[in-house]
Amino acid sequence: MPVGTAATVKAMHPQEVRALGADIVLGNTYHLMLRPGAERVAELGGLHRFMNWPYPILTDSGGFQVMSLSKLRKLNENGVTFQSHIDGSRHVLTPERSMQIQDLLGSDIQMQFDECVKMPCSPEEAERAMRLSLRWAERSRTAFRGQPGRAVFGIVQGADVAALRVESARALAGMDFHGLAIGGLAVGEPQAVMLAMIETVAPFLPETRPRYLMGVGTPDDIVESVARGVDMFDCVMPTRAGRHGLAYTRRGRINLRNARHAADPDPIDPESSWPAARDYSRAYLHHLVKSEEILGMMLLTSINLAYYQELMSGLRQAIAAHQLSDFIAETKLGWSTGEADRTLLK
Numbered sequence: 001m002p003v004g005t006a007a008t009v010k011a012m013h014p015q016e017v018r019a020l021g022a023d024i025v026l027g028n029t030y031h032l033m034l035r036p037g038a039e040r041v042a043e044l045g046g047l048h049r050f051m052n053w054p055y056p057i058l059t060d061s062g063g064f065q066v067m068s069l070s071k072l073r074k075l076n077e078n079g080v081t082f083q084s085h086i087d088g089s090r091h092v093l094t095p096e097r098s099m100q101i102q103d104l105l106g107s108d109i110q111m112q113f114d115e116c117v118k119m120p121c122s123p124e125e126a127e128r129a130m131r132l133s134l135r136w137a138e139r140s141r142t143a144f145r146g147q148p149g150r151a152v153f154g155i156v157q158g159a160d161v162a163a164l165r166v167e168s169a170r171a172l173a174g175m176d177f178h179g180l181a182i183g184g185l186a187v188g189e190p191q192a193v194m195l196a197m198i199e200t201v202a203p204f205l206p207e208t209r210p211r212y213l214m215g216v217g218t219p220d221d222i223v224e225s226v227a228r229g230v231d232m233f234d235c236v237m238p239t240r241a242g243r244h245g246l247a248y249t250r251r252g253r254i255n256l257r258n259a260r261h262a263a264d265p266d267p268i269d270p271e272s273s274w275p276a277a278r279d280y281s282r283a284y285l286h287h288l289v290k291s292e293e294i295l296g297m298m299l300l301t302s303i304n305l306a307y308y309q310e311l312m313s314g315l316r317q318a319i320a321a322h323q324l325s326d327f328i329a330e331t332k333l334g335w336s337t338g339e340a341d342r343t344l345l346k
Helices: 014-019 029-034 038-043 063-068 095-105 123-143 162-173 191-204 219-226 237-243 275-279 282-290 294-320 324-345
Strands: 025-028 057-060 071-075 080-083 090-093 109-111 151-156 179-182 211-213 246-249 252-255
Touching (some): 029 038, 029 090, 038 095, 095 123, 162 191, 191 219
Parallel strands (some): 025 057, 057 109
16 A cells, blocks of 8 residues: 555655556554644545545554654553644544544544554563553444444554464454454564564464555565465555655666666666656666656656555466465565676676
8 A cells, every 4th residue: 555644645646646556545643633634634525535536545543653753652541642743732542533533534444543562672561552452442443433335454463472462363353343454563673573473463363354564564575474464565665765766676676876877778677567667767867866856756656656566466466376486486586686687788
């Protein structure tokens, strides 16, 4: 899911996001409650109309942002009181208020309010936050209005403690959520830890409901997680990388700031289905990045999002053809040798 945190996928027109193959985008409760405000968005016809995206939207509950961005956070059983990172204004988020905001926004998939702890943390802290998140999950599920066409997902927590993750997954599986997410990962821990937690949790997640790994990740994170049973992903990485001169391709990651691209007439990827990856030279993209031109951010963002969608499409086709292992091996080989092979050919 391309990330449209504040009702926009940065540097992209909504029509382009759709054209590159995205069926759903992500918005965020924390950011949208601060500005322009959930009530205002509702008055203006809901988030779909507000951002001109007449397709599915998933909203994160705000729990992660309260942990990572807010100031003077005070947490208790009821919820979280915090100061806005924008203007210092005071706000309260509870499971009920988070679900109310998501309902006002009109998102199609709404996430339970949870507490996401920073890692590393003690097993005691991980357990406290996991149990609080389970209690908040029950309250979130009760507060979800359940209008036709809308869904609510629970979030597995437990940091890097396998037993806590299993307990969380088992409890959430019995709460009648429409899908289950694995939260609290991709927060700085090694990839091996993240993958180990996915392997631990996956057997306890119902096979008939979507599995969503929140905030992940690199293309390698994605293919490894799909191999372990994950269905859905979101991450700011492809858009953020594009704004900083980095391109993700079937040949691996390319840094367009590098001087070796300054006189290179070749495109990013002549085999890409996305025009921007075929129609502009690396020299031109290097020039735009070094000149800090907005067009460079726009083109590289679209190239990255297109590659991520192509990668997901390839994974789906490989699963349907029972060739997932082969597809992953070929994809990883392309990342590791692509640019080197290209340099030799030139």
